[in-house]
Amino acid sequence: DQQVKQNSPSLSVQEGRISILNCDYTNSMFDYFLWYKKYPAEGPTFLISISSIKDKNEDGRFTVFLNKSAKHLSLHIVPSQPGDSAVYFCAASPSGNTGKLIFGQGTTLQVKP
């Protein structure tokens, strides 16, 4: 039972345009959401997060939007750069401060020069 889903395995965008990566979840008890980026042969690195009490968080070119009623979050990258090409994972933290994260399957983003 996949509680966090990234339904698009891959996404290709042109340099300078917006990249939108999507993530859906099923558990309304998740209280924190995160995005990680992963390059080949490296571990994932933390990118941006959002608490369930907010609907938007922005950090430079990266913005995460949370729609709790739809159980949906998205990561916007504007403008996209070739160095953004990587696998992006969304993750959710169940309430209760257990420290666990539940990850989606990942979306491979390719930004073309």
Next chain:
Amino acid sequence: DVKVTQSSRYLVKRTGEKVFLECVQDMDHENMFWYRQDPGLGLRLIYFSYDVKMKEKGDIPEGYSVSREKKERFSLILESASTNQTSMYLCASGSPPWEQYFGPGTRLTVT
């Protein structure tokens, strides 16, 4: 800078062998985690530990065990390796518990 190191980048083992994967973090984090990453499945939690000598099962603990004797070190043990344990293994640590910092990964092949 947080540093999480894993003992090997690549490992090849035979079916039935006992395999040890070591992970060390240098930021005094309470929580440590072991995941495996497989194509199309994302990262799946095998075990985690929130304190020395404490451990909890993740989503796919079968065939694995862990050891945490010191705060900075978390070991994953495959008691009898099988071919379906061929995967990328990722260790992470974190404190507060939400933001986890990952090591570079160990690509394990079991033949």
